[in-house]
C-alpha cells in the first residue's frame with residue numbers, strides 16, 4: 472500500500488478565451504471563439520463560457536462553431552501571449568511545490584503531500600491560495616481538484632468549473648460513492664467511442680461499471696482494458712507526478728557527412744526525424760505541446776527554435792508540419808551541419824480526446840488523417856520489417 476498522497480489538478484478556465492476577454496474588455500460577457508475565422512479550415516482552440524452555452528467546444532471545426540453561433544466573435548490566437556501568461560501561472564504553482572507536472576499550457580498536477588504541513592495539513596488552503604493569486608495577480612480564474620491521485624484530481628477539477636474547487640474524499644468506500652453517480656464519460660480516457668461501447672453493454676454510470684463482473688468486462692473489452700476500466704471505476708491510480716525539470720524530452724538529431732545546402736535534403740531529414748519523434752512519443756504513451764528544431768551551420772553556430780501548439784499531439788504529420796514551418800521561418804543562410812527535431816515538455820494526458828489537431832492559428836491546416844491510426848499502422852509495420860520498410864513522400 473503506497474503512502475497516502477495529496478494531488479492537486481489546477482486547470483485554468485477557458486484559458487485562451489479568458490486571456491482575450493481580460494485584455495480586451497469589449498469581449499467581456501460575449502461568446503468568444505479563439506481559433507481563426509469561420510470561413511477558413513481550422514478548429515476551435517478555446518471557447519469562452521458564453522460561447523459554450525451554444526455548444527461550442529475545443530477541437531470543434533471553426534465552421535461548425537460559426538454555424539452554432541454566427542454572432543460569436545472569432546479571434547485569432549496569440550500563442551506568445553498565452554505562453555507568457557502560462558509561465559506566470561506555473562511560477563505560482565512552483566512557489567508551493569517543485570513537484571509540478573504540466574499537462575498542457577494551462578493545466579498541471581501538483582503533488583502537495585510534502586508541503587501540507589506548512590498549511591496546517593489543509594489542502595483546501597493551498598488550493599484557495601493558488602486560486603486567489605491567479606485571480607489577483609493575473610485577473611484570471613482557475614478550477615482545482617484535490618484528491619489522493621492524478622485521475623481523481625483531474626476528474627474533480629472539472630466538476631465545479633468555472634472558478635471552482637472540488638475535494639475528493641480519501642477512504643475507498645467514500646471514493647466509490649463519490650464516483651458512483653457520475654457518467655462513465657467522466658473517466659479519463661473514456662472517449663465518445665468507448666462510452667458508446669459501454670452503453671451497449673448497459674453501462675452508463677460509474678456505478679454500473681463498478682457493479683459489472685470483471686469477467687463480463689473482459690469479454691467485452693479485453694483483459695487489459697477491462698482491468699484498467701475496473702481500476703478507474705474505483706478511482707485507483709498510482710502514477711506519480713513527474714517533476715518538470717526531470718521530465719523527459721524526446722529528440723532526434725543528425726549530423727550530415729557533408730554540410731548540406733539543399734533545402735530538399737533538410738526537409739527529408741526533418742521528415743525522418745519527425746517520424747522518429749512521433750513514434751517514440753506513441754511508444755512511451757506521451758503527447759507534446761511544444762516542438763523544437765535545432766540548426767547548426769558550418770561555422771558551428773547553433774540555434775534552437777520552438778513552437779507551442781494549441782493542442783497536444785503525437786502525430787508524425789503535426790510534428791513534421793511544425794518543424795517545417797520553423798525551418799522556413801529560420802531559413803539557414805549557410806550550409807547546414809546538423810539538424811534536429813524535438814518535443815518537450817511531454818505529457819501523459821491528452822487534453823482533448825479524439826482527433827488531435829494543430830495549426831489552429833495558421834492556415835492551411837495540415838492535411839492528415841483525423842486520428843493516430845495511420846501512425847500506429849506504420850509503427851507496427853516498421854517494428855516488424857525495419858525502420859525503412861515504409862517511407863512517406865516528402
Ligand SMILES: [Mg+2]
Nearest residue numbers: 482483485577
Ligand atoms: Mg483549461
